[in-house]
Amino acid sequence: MDQFIQDFAELFDEPGRFAPETEFKNDPDWSSLSGISVIAMVDKKYGVALKGRDIQKARTLADLYQTVKEKQA
Template sequence: MKKFLELAAEVFEVEPEDISMETVFREDIEEFSSLVGFSLIVMMEDEYGVKVSVDEFLECQTVGDLYSKCVKE
């Protein structure tokens, strides 16, 4: 989970301590855009080997929702 937060923070261009699994990224990340969203999808595929469709991504509200797409616990 820590690695995911660090990678997501890098994509969001924020410090890892500024986000959590509860962060509602579309509202809480000031610089969020569709390009950032696409970068997240690419990061998830590159780092975790999962393909997340645009529809699946749009269903996600929090950083934790994104994480759950990558890691099946």
């Protein structure tokens, strides 16, 4: 989980503020471009193809990580 938070945070200019309970879509820097960066990062580092609805359904970063793990299984 920590590694996932770190990988996620690296997509942003100031990565210090992210935690498992962060509601990432409410972040002021979040945009549809960020969604695309997340899909690209998860594809590259976790070998899993997230869809837009996976990101829409996830509220927190922990939710998102859970989805990635389920897809890996």
